[in-house]
Amino acid sequence: MDSAIAQxxxxxxxxxxxxxxxxPSSDFIFYYDEVAQAMSLKAKPWGNDPHFFKRVKISALxxxxxxxxxxxxxxxxxxxxMQGKTGGDAIIVMDAFALPVEGTETRVxxxxxxxxxxxxxxxxxxxxxxxxxxxGWYHSHPGYGCWxxxxxxxxxxxxxxxxxxFLAVVIDPTRTVSAGKVDxxxxxxxxxxxxxxxDPISEYQTIPLNKIEDFGVHCKQYYALNITYFKSSLDCxxxxxxxxxxxxxxxxSSPLLGNGDYVAxxxxxxxxxxxxx
Amino acid sequence: xxxxxxxxxTFKLHPLVIVNISDHYTRVKSQLNLPPSLTSTSSxxxxxxxxxxSNGGENNQQKPPRVYGCVIGVQRGRTVEIFNSFELIYDxxxxxxxxxxxxxxxxxxKKVFPxxxxxxxxxxxxxAQESDMHFHKxxxxxxxxxxxxxxxxxxxxxxxxxxVTIYESELHVIDGVPQLIFVRSSxxxxxxxxxxxxVDHVAHLxxxxxxxxxxxxxxxxxxxxxxxxxxxxxxxxxxxxxxMQKGDIPCESSLLRQVSSLLRRxxxxxxEKFQDDLLMExxxxxxxxxxxxxxxxxxxxxxxxxxxxxxxxxxSRRGGRTAFI
Numbered sequence: 001m002d003s004a005i006a007q008x009x010x011x012x013x014x015x016x017x018x019x020x021x022x023x024p025s026s027d028f029i030f031y032y033d034e035v036a037q038a039m040s041l042k043a044k045p046w047g048n049d050p051h052f053f054k055r056v057k058i059s060a061l062x063x064x065x066x067x068x069x070x071x072x073x074x075x076x077x078x079x080x081x082m083q084g085k086t087g088g089d090a091i092i093v094m095d096a097f098a099l100p101v102e103g104t105e106t107r108v109x110x111x112x113x114x115x116x117x118x119x120x121x122x123x124x125x126x127x128x129x130x131x132x133x134x135x136g137w138y139h140s141h142p143g144y145g146c147w148x149x150x151x152x153x154x155x156x157x158x159x160x161x162x163x164x165x166f167l168a169v170v171i172d173p174t175r176t177v178s179a180g181k182v183d184x185x186x187x188x189x190x191x192x193x194x195x196x197x198x199d200p201i202s203e204y205q206t207i208p209l210n211k212i213e214d215f216g217v218h219c220k221q222y223y224a225l226n227i228t229y230f231k232s233s234l235d236c237x238x239x240x241x242x243x244x245x246x247x248x249x250x251x252x253s254s255p256l257l258g259n260g261d262y263v264a265x266x267x268x269x270x271x272x273x274x275x276x277x
Numbered sequence: 278x279x280x281x282x283x284x285x286x287t288f289k290l291h292p293l294v295i296v297n298i299s300d301h302y303t304r305v306k307s308q309l310n311l312p313p314s315l316t317s318t319s320s321x322x323x324x325x326x327x328x329x330x331s332n333g334g335e336n337n338q339q340k341p342p343r344v345y346g347c348v349i350g351v352q353r354g355r356t357v358e359i360f361n362s363f364e365l366i367y368d369x370x371x372x373x374x375x376x377x378x379x380x381x382x383x384x385x386x387k388k389v390f391p392x393x394x395x396x397x398x399x400x401x402x403x404x405a406q407e408s409d410m411h412f413h414k415x416x417x418x419x420x421x422x423x424x425x426x427x428x429x430x431x432x433x434x435x436x437x438x439x440x441v442t443i444y445e446s447e448l449h450v451i452d453g454v455p456q457l458i459f460v461r462s463s464x465x466x467x468x469x470x471x472x473x474x475x476v477d478h479v480a481h482l483x484x485x486x487x488x489x490x491x492x493x494x495x496x497x498x499x500x501x502x503x504x505x506x507x508x509x510x511x512x513x514x515x516x517x518x519x520x521m522q523k524g525d526i527p528c529e530s531s532l533l534r535q536v537s538s539l540l541r542r543x544x545x546x547x548x549e550k551f552q553d554d555l556l557m558e559x560x561x562x563x564x565x566x567x568x569x570x571x572x573x574x575x576x577x578x579x580x581x582x583x584x585x586x587x588x589x590x591x592x593s594r595r596g597g598r599t600a601f602i
Binding site for chain 1 (some may be wrong): 292293295296297299300301302303304305307308363364365366378381382385388389390430432434436437438439440465466468469470471472473474475476478479480495496499500502503504506507565568572
């Protein structure tokens with residue numbers, strides 16, 4: 001069984017942590033325990049430690065919804081909210097929904113427009129059996145990477161003051177489609193004046209020149225959280241079966257054609273940065 | 278009850294709907310099976326859960342709950358594309374549908390997705406039942422011919438097909454009485470590029486982030502498995518044809534016609550314009566790779582020159598400080 005040996009070698013070299021196959025008894029992550037959540041909200045263990053939350057677990061459904069919504073916006077930034085709960089040092093995102101506002105880069109408090117929508121939606125959801133609370137917001141940066149801009153940082157700092165626990169997620173749908181893997185980042189800001197004790201080395205990402213200043217000024221004011229995904233046993237089963245149907249789409253996708261503008265933009269950016277040095 | 282549909286509509290289903298329904302069902306199911314002690318660790322909770330299941334006192338645990346909801350999407354001509362779905366409140370005992378809730382939800386979704394409208398409803402279960410017709414009729418005042426999407430949540434590892442069926446309603450005359458019955462329709466899975474990538478991502482739980490090498494490996498694995506699938510399907514068709522030639526399998530002319538039409542389509546793209554376009558794209562890709570390699574080389578060269586200058590710069594070492602340019 002050469003393939004089995006090859007797979008084990010690959011897994012070892014790449015530090016693959018075996019995710020145990022979800023079985024019906026591990027679906028308990030979907031259970032919303034109101035009492036425990038209320039208790040943890042009162043205790044507020046994140047109040048003293050700005051670096052309290054270290055991980056994010058995103059459900060398959062939330063990821064799907066966020067990526068589709070981000071992509072549907074094209075080159076316009078879109079935003080939405082995420083619902084979920086906390087679990088130890090992890091924030092668990094169960095679901096996401098889109099907000100009917102557009103363009104967050106020029107307005108700090110775009111969320112104010114959407115409050116009515118948010119309240120209505122949360123109410124109807126609670127009636128229908130989704131009991132989780134809003135636990136964060138997401139928005140898209142089409143084509144320029146996953147990081148928090150100055151406005152995003154100030155919005156998130158405000159959120160973390162008044163709506164704890166809150167998480168900021170950024171998705172880049174253009175890079176997702178052109179790279180073939182989901183480009184997503186989860187962040188939490190440090191409170192004003194806090195200096196992080198250790199400086200984590202963040203993964204290098206190419207950021208277009210017109211945004212690099214905004215990135216550089218604020219990049220120390222927030223930290224990235226580790227993202228993992230989870231799905232239920234039924235999801236697992238259905239997704240496996242789905243593969244039988246959409247392998248055709250995998251072969252017939254052509255990222256070059258779909259992202260001609262983006263690639264051209266990146267190339268011109270490269271040209272300008274060559275001229276500068 | 279389920280004969281094949283004759284309305285001539287083609288249905289396209291997005292994976293988001295399937296994941297939505299599955300999530301709704303899992304949520305409702307897990308809220309009913311309460312893990313009793315919540316302060317214990319996860320392993321203890323799951324073992325308690327198992328105990329609960331084996332005791333199985335309540336009806337809810339033995340019979341999985343049915344969930345109901347609405348599907349929305351677009352209908353263009355004869356093609357019906359189902360994009361999204363949301364939950365509905367329905368009481369099967371009194372057979373009452375919460376109308377105000379439905380309207381409220383519709384309004385909310387209209388704000389974010391102005392093009393979608395209600396196409397039908399969904400539920401979970403193993404087969405379409407008579408009682409479902411009441412729900413179906415209730416929805417008829419929103420959409421004259423709603424769809425019924427049924428998901429079978431029983432996990433059967435031997436199953437090869439998606440446990441999702443789409444039913445339409447048709448007026449048939451049975452025993453002299455015109456009645457609405459459910460008829461099955463076929464559907465295809467349709468994905469947007471972004472949807473496909475995220476479904477792929479979650480389906481195989483690829484490691485997020487990581488170096489460029491792992492990402493490349495992950496993407497190549499995806500394409501490799503798709504090609505493997507294509508290969509195995511072609512093999513199946515080939516074996517079938519060989520069997521027919523030998524006489525083991527009875528000749529079926531409709532299938533033979535389909536295969537021959539497929540084969541005739543193969544060398545279709547031989548025109549010169551296609552070759553030109555293909556070569557242009559090919560050259561573009563090669564150019565970009567060349568440019569990337571070039572940039573890499575020049576940056577390494579730059580670093581080397583800097584190091585050289587720092588190591589072998591004799592003139593300024595005695596003076597103390599030099600102006601760094």
